[in-house]
Amino acid sequence: xxxxxxxxxxxxxxGSLRLxxxxxxxxxxxxxxxxxxxxxxxxxxxxxxxxxNGGITDYANSVKGRFTISRDxxxxxxxxxxxxxxxxxxxxxxxxxxxxxxxxxxxDVGYYYWGQGTQVTVSS
Numbered sequence: 001x002x003x004x005x006x007x008x009x010x011x012x013x014x015g016s017l018r019l020x021x022x023x024x025x026x027x028x029x030x031x032x033x034x035x036x037x038x039x040x041x042x043x044x045x046x047x048x049x050x051x052x053n054g055g056i057t058d059y060a061n062s063v064k065g066r067f068t069i070s071r072d073x074x075x076x077x078x079x080x081x082x083x084x085x086x087x088x089x090x091x092x093x094x095x096x097x098x099x100x101x102x103x104x105x106x107x108d109v110g111y112y113y114w115g116q117g118t119q120v121t122v123s124s
Contacts, residue, residue: 001025001113004096006093008118011085015122019080021115028076029053032098034111035069035080037091047093048080049105058105062106063089085122092117 007019021033032052038044048069057069058065068081078095094117100110 001032001095003095003097003113004113005093005118006094008120010121010123011102013087013122013124014086015119016081016083017085017087019082019093019095019118019120021078021080023076023078023097024051025076028097029073029098031112032063032100032102032105033071033078034096034098034105034108035070035078035093036096037089037093038117039091042091044094044108046106046108050078051102051105055101060106082120085120086122087122090120090122092119092124 004022015086034045034049036044037080050069052059066084071078081101095115096111098111104110
């Protein structure tokens with residue numbers, strides 16, 4: 001499975017971006033999808049996840065209420081809508097997929113495949 005992330009860029013604080021993650025697999029609907037991010041000098045951290053059937057989502061406390069994860073299984077694509085962006089959201093954002101138990105959704109260990117990352121920069 002190959003994942004292609006896109007949609008990153010430079011935006012002012014308070015602005016919005018929409019990240020996309022296109023998967024090259026016909027079994028996309030079998031995978032939980034996740035977004036992680038890594039800022040310079042920091043460890044990679046969980047941002048959001050959506051269960052394989054799209055019925056359940058979860059978010060890091062730092063983005064809850066501002067970010068929305070979604071998926072379109074017919075298009076083999078996941079999305080991360082980011083609103084009210086803050087400078088501390090600046091990072092490389094990675095999409096990932098896995099078939100782990102939902103209880104392990106926030107750990108990067110359970111995810112099988114990773115995209116190349118897309119840079120998000122929020123200026124103050």
